[in-house]
Amino acid sequence: MKSCLVVDDSRVVRKVARKILEELQFSCSEAEDGKKAMEACALNMPDAILLDWNMPVMTGIEFLRRLRKMTGGQGPKVVFCTTENDLAHIQEALSAGANEYIMKPFDSDIIQTKFAQVGLL
Amino acid sequence: MKVEDFDMFSTLLKQRSGLVLTKDKAYLLESRLMPVARKWNMKGLEDLAQIVRARKEEALLRDITEAMTTNESSFFRDQKPFDMFKQLVLPKLLEARSARRQIRIWSAACSSGQEAYSLAMLLQEEAPRLSGWKIEIIGTDISAEMVERCKTGVYTQFEVQRGLPITMLVKNFKQNGDKWQISPQIRQMASFREFNLLGDLTPLGQFDVVFCRNVLIYFDQVTKGKVLEQISRVMPADAVLYLGGAETVLGITDRFKPLEGQRGLYVVADSGAAGAKSKAFG
Numbered sequence: 001m002k003s004c005l006v007v008d009d010s011r012v013v014r015k016v017a018r019k020i021l022e023e024l025q026f027s028c029s030e031a032e033d034g035k036k037a038m039e040a041c042a043l044n045m046p047d048a049i050l051l052d053w054n055m056p057v058m059t060g061i062e063f064l065r066r067l068r069k070m071t072g073g074q075g076p077k078v079v080f081c082t083t084e085n086d087l088a089h090i091q092e093a094l095s096a097g098a099n100e101y102i103m104k105p106f107d108s109d110i111i112q113t114k115f116a117q118v119g120l121l
Numbered sequence: 122m123k124v125e126d127f128d129m130f131s132t133l134l135k136q137r138s139g140l141v142l143t144k145d146k147a148y149l150l151e152s153r154l155m156p157v158a159r160k161w162n163m164k165g166l167e168d169l170a171q172i173v174r175a176r177k178e179e180a181l182l183r184d185i186t187e188a189m190t191t192n193e194s195s196f197f198r199d200q201k202p203f204d205m206f207k208q209l210v211l212p213k214l215l216e217a218r219s220a221r222r223q224i225r226i227w228s229a230a231c232s233s234g235q236e237a238y239s240l241a242m243l244l245q246e247e248a249p250r251l252s253g254w255k256i257e258i259i260g261t262d263i264s265a266e267m268v269e270r271c272k273t274g275v276y277t278q279f280e281v282q283r284g285l286p287i288t289m290l291v292k293n294f295k296q297n298g299d300k301w302q303i304s305p306q307i308r309q310m311a312s313f314r315e316f317n318l319l320g321d322l323t324p325l326g327q328f329d330v331v332f333c334r335n336v337l338i339y340f341d342q343v344t345k346g347k348v349l350e351q352i353s354r355v356m357p358a359d360a361v362l363y364l365g366g367a368e369t370v371l372g373i374t375d376r377f378k379p380l381e382g383q384r385g386l387y388v389v390a391d392s393g394a395a396g397a398k399s400k401a402f403g
Contacts, residue, residue, distance in 0.1 A: 085278060087296050090287060101287040103278050110282045116200070117286050 002120060003044075006030050007037040007060065008052040008081070013104075017050055017081065020108045024121060034058025038066060045072045048120050050111075051098075053082035053089070061096055068097040077118045081106060122147050126170040130154070130185070133173065137186045138263055139319050139344045153188045160184065187264040191339065194232040196284035197239045202334070202363055202385055207243060209383065210361055214329055215250065217359055223255045225326065229318060229333040229352070231260030234271030234311070235280070236332055238303055241310040242293055259325065261316035271313040274303035319344070322351045328360060334385075335365035342373060349374040353389050362387040 004026040008014045011032075018028045026048065031037040035058040037049070049067075053060040060080065067073040077099045082089070085103040093101055099118040102110055115121050130150055131142040142150065151166060158169045161181060173181065197203050214224050228237040237260035244256055262268050281290055281301045294301040316325065318336065331352055337345045352362065353376040362377060364370070364385055370377040380386040 085299070087291065090291055094287065094291065103282060106282070110279075113284050114282070114287075 001025060001027050002047040003027050003029070004048040004050060005037060005040055005046040005076075006050045007032075007034070007055070007063070008050075009033055009055040010052075013052070013081075017106075017111070020111050021050070023108070024112060024115065034060060034063030034066075037063050038070075041067060041070065041073065041076070046076050048115065049076045049078045050081050051078055053080065053084045053093075061092065064093070064096045064098060077115075077120055079111075079114055079118065122151060122166055123170075126166060129170055129174065133182065134186065134189055135341075135344075137182065137319075138190060138317070139340045139348070140189055141339060141341045141344075142189075150189070154185060157181075157184045157188050183265070187266060190264055190267075192232045192264070192267060193335070194235045195280070196235045196289075198236065198284060198334070199366060200284070202332075203239060203243060205383060205386065206240070206330070207247070210330060210386075211244075211247065215254075218329065222253055223257075224330070225257045225259065225328045226330045227325065227328040227332065227355075228258065228260040228311075229331060230336040231262050231271060231313065232267055233276075233280070234260055234267075234274070234313065235276075235284070236260070236334070237271070237311040237313070238274065238307060239284075240332075241307045242289055244310065245293070245307060256310070258311040259328075260311055260313040261318075261325070262313070263315070263317050265315050268313045268315045271311075272308075274308045275300050276303070277301075318348050318351075322355050325355055327355055327357055329357070330361055330363070331356060332363045334363055335368070337368050338365065346374045350376050353377060356389050358389055360389065362389075 004021050006014050006017050006021065006028055008017065009032050014030045018030065021028050029040060031040050033055040051060045051064065060082065064078055078097065079100040079102060080093050080098050081102040081104060083104045090101050100114045102114055112121065127144065127147055127150065134140040134142055154166055154169060158165055163169050163172065218224055226240060231237050237258050240258055244251065260271055278299055278301065281294060290301065293304050293307050295304060333352060337348065340348065349370060356362065361380065364387060366385060370387055375390055377387040378390045380388050
């Protein structure tokens, strides 16, 4: 079973995403900001990370840059999932090492196809 | 809805678009035709039925037909057919057509154009191998509204996230508010026109690849057979037909046979005449 870390400061979004991912046979853990996500990854590197952009303490993009420099941090497939829906943000995310990008709102179809595209399904 | 009204509408739709509407789909008729009734300043479906019976006004009949067509599509729908296109169909055609250096692809019942544009984007990635080739992608749909949408190449945020990898979005689309428009470069690779699959297909010319996916499912057996037979007439012996995952030619027509080992792919069946056998795929 593949593991996915769901990083979002909204408890509701984490819950919805988790439900979708669990249906896709992922074992999920959650983090409410970039810093908590860093800690989780240091402890146990997941196969996939669903990542929000705007969060308190540490943003998603900052987390991603740090993750990619960590030992084993190249491993996880990172899929952004954010309300930031302009080309500039998408390009910034891709150059920071994101594998896919979801513009909120999302549904299970979008998560499924995006995860399939990066080879997680 | 009155039984005679339902029968009248379902007969009309069968004639015009081949759509088979069973009694359990009466709700669909109601939900989709109410906007048409309103547009034409009628109170409800009873009025609409009465007017249709009284005078066969083409614009009204067209609105009814279009309202009842299903326009469900996504970029790289089902993915596998596009992988097969890239790995098998395209290389074989480049070999088989090396003298003429021309390939014509048809996206039949193209809806909002995602299939045609997916192919265009895929071919764009193969551009180095295709220099000097003339490749035409033609999308047709019964709905004039859909054809207009295809031409603009504008999609919602929701649509561009279904099936389209983010790198392809960044590369091939321009953002315009909350909509995304496909680049002129990709748009010019595909052309679109209004066309009814139940009509004579020969004016469209011959096609090397035909995508007719998730269309036949709306037809009855006889109509399926007729449409497939018509399609076989616009395909040379070595062309290839794509059907949807839930569709087959088996038991419907002997004009096509499945391409062995390739799900959803069909070739024109050997007519018995020497040389008619598929050269590229047979």
